[in-house]
Amino acid sequence: MAALETQLTELQKQYDDFKTLGLxxxxxxxxxxxxxxxxxxxxxxAFPSYKLEDGTDARNYGILNGIPECRNLFAGLLGINADRIIAGASSSLNVMFDTMASLCLFGTGGGKPWHYYKFEGTPVKFLCPVPGYDRHFTICEELGIEMIPVPLLEDGPDMDMVSELAAKDPLIKGIWCVPLYSNPEGVCYSDEVVDRLASMETAAEDFRIFWDNAYGVHHFEERTPLKDILAACESAGHPDRTYYFFSTSKITFPGAGVALVASGEKNINELKKHMSAQTIGHNKLNQLHHVQFFKTPEGIRHHMELHAKELAPRFQMVLDWLEREISGTGYARWTSPKGGYFISLYTKPGCASRTVELAKNAGLTLTPAGAAYPYGNDPEDSHIRIAPSYPSLEELEKAMKLFCICIKLAATEHLLKEEKEN
Structure with missing residues (x-):
C-alpha cells in the first residue's frame, strides 16, 4: 500500500501541474x-457549369433520387448498382434517421408500421454490436426502439448470438452495422459475417440491416476489402434486407457533403414514395460540385490517400504514448486500427468514468465513458473512445501526456480503494 500511496502522490502532482495550464x-x-x-x-x-450531361439545369427543381453523375460516381467507388442509390441529404445520419422514422411511421414490405408495436406496449427492438456508434443509439432512443447489446468480435458481431436472437423474436427488426473500421473499435467484418447476416433466418419478415459504411474509404495504408452486403443479400434471397449508407462527411466537409442510401428495388421505391412528400429534390448543386471536384472514383481514392497522410501520424502519436506510458502496467489495453477515425481504450474495470472526469477537470474533453453502449451503460465502466483527428499534433501531444496521467491516476486510486476495503 505504501508504494501505491507514493505513486498516487507523484501522479497527483503531475496532474495538478497540468490543471494550472488552463488547457x-x-x-x-x-x-x-x-x-x-x-x-x-x-x-x-466557382462552378465550371450548372448543366448536367443531359442538359438539365442543376439549379432547378427535380431529380428526387439524385443526379445520375453523382450516383454513378459513388456506384463506381462502392461497387453498387447506380439504379439502387438515392443521393440525398448532406450527412448519412440524416438519411439513417429518416429511413428509421419512415419504418416507424409506414412499415415496409406491407408489414405493420414499427410504431404500431410501441403503441401496443411492446416496442420493436434493434441489435446493437458493442462498443458501437453513439449516434445510432440516439436514433433508437429518440424513436422508442429498444436496444439489445451484442458483443463485437474481431471479425464483426457475435453471429451465433445475432442469429439466435433474430430467429426467435419477431420484434427484433434489425441490426446496426459499421462494417469497416467500426466506430470505435476499428473492426472489419469478415466475408463469413457478411454472408451470415445476409442469409440468416429471422422471425421478423421485415428485419433490416442498417449498414453504415461510414469509413469505407478511410484506409491508412492498404485498402481492407469488404464483401458486398447488397449482393450477398440478393444471392441469399433477401434483396431488401439491407439499407446501405455512405457519405462524404469525413471526405469533404461535414454537414455540407453528399449522403446516399442504397438498397433493393422495393425498398428504394418505398423510400422515394415517402421522399416525394418530403421534398421535390435534394441539393443537386452540391452533388454536381462533388462530381466536378472528384471526377472519378479514383479521384476520391487519391483524395483519401491525402487524408491518410494527415490522420496516420495522429494515430501513431496516440499509440506511441500509450505504449510508452501505459504498456505493461495492466492499467489499460487498446486497439490499433488500420483505418477509420477512432481508437478504443479499455481501462481497468470501474475506472473509465473517473479517467474521463479527471481529464475534463484538467482541460481535456473526451467522449463520455459508456457512450459507445446503448443507454450509455458500459457494465464494466472501462471503455473510452479516443478521437485523434481534430487536435493539431502539438495539441495532441499535450492531450496524450495528460490522458496517460489520468489513466494512471484513476487506476491507482482504484487499487488503493480496493486494498483499503480488503
Missing part, C-alpha cells in the same frame, strides 16, 4: 482537422 483540448468527436478540411478547398470555388 482547452478536445478529443471528444471524430471531427476532421483543419488540414483535412483544407484538402477540399477546391469545392468552395
Amino acid at each position: 482547452q483540448l478536445n478529443m471528444a468527436r471524430g471531427k476532421p482537422g483543419s488540414g483535412q478540411l483544407d484538402l477540399s478547398a477546391g469545392l468552395l470555388g
Whole structure:
C-alpha cells in the first residue's frame, strides 16, 4: 500500500501541474482537422457549369433520387448498382434517421408500421454490436426502439448470438452495422459475417440491416476489402434486407457533403414514395460540385490517400504514448486500427468514468465513458473512445501526456480503494 500511496502522490502532482495550464483540448468527436478540411478547398470555388450531361439545369427543381453523375460516381467507388442509390441529404445520419422514422411511421414490405408495436406496449427492438456508434443509439432512443447489446468480435458481431436472437423474436427488426473500421473499435467484418447476416433466418419478415459504411474509404495504408452486403443479400434471397449508407462527411466537409442510401428495388421505391412528400429534390448543386471536384472514383481514392497522410501520424502519436506510458502496467489495453477515425481504450474495470472526469477537470474533453453502449451503460465502466483527428499534433501531444496521467491516476486510486476495503 505504501508504494501505491507514493505513486498516487507523484501522479497527483503531475496532474495538478497540468490543471494550472488552463488547457482547452478536445478529443471528444471524430471531427476532421483543419488540414483535412483544407484538402477540399477546391469545392468552395466557382462552378465550371450548372448543366448536367443531359442538359438539365442543376439549379432547378427535380431529380428526387439524385443526379445520375453523382450516383454513378459513388456506384463506381462502392461497387453498387447506380439504379439502387438515392443521393440525398448532406450527412448519412440524416438519411439513417429518416429511413428509421419512415419504418416507424409506414412499415415496409406491407408489414405493420414499427410504431404500431410501441403503441401496443411492446416496442420493436434493434441489435446493437458493442462498443458501437453513439449516434445510432440516439436514433433508437429518440424513436422508442429498444436496444439489445451484442458483443463485437474481431471479425464483426457475435453471429451465433445475432442469429439466435433474430430467429426467435419477431420484434427484433434489425441490426446496426459499421462494417469497416467500426466506430470505435476499428473492426472489419469478415466475408463469413457478411454472408451470415445476409442469409440468416429471422422471425421478423421485415428485419433490416442498417449498414453504415461510414469509413469505407478511410484506409491508412492498404485498402481492407469488404464483401458486398447488397449482393450477398440478393444471392441469399433477401434483396431488401439491407439499407446501405455512405457519405462524404469525413471526405469533404461535414454537414455540407453528399449522403446516399442504397438498397433493393422495393425498398428504394418505398423510400422515394415517402421522399416525394418530403421534398421535390435534394441539393443537386452540391452533388454536381462533388462530381466536378472528384471526377472519378479514383479521384476520391487519391483524395483519401491525402487524408491518410494527415490522420496516420495522429494515430501513431496516440499509440506511441500509450505504449510508452501505459504498456505493461495492466492499467489499460487498446486497439490499433488500420483505418477509420477512432481508437478504443479499455481501462481497468470501474475506472473509465473517473479517467474521463479527471481529464475534463484538467482541460481535456473526451467522449463520455459508456457512450459507445446503448443507454450509455458500459457494465464494466472501462471503455473510452479516443478521437485523434481534430487536435493539431502539438495539441495532441499535450492531450496524450495528460490522458496517460489520468489513466494512471484513476487506476491507482482504484487499487488503493480496493486494498483499503480488503
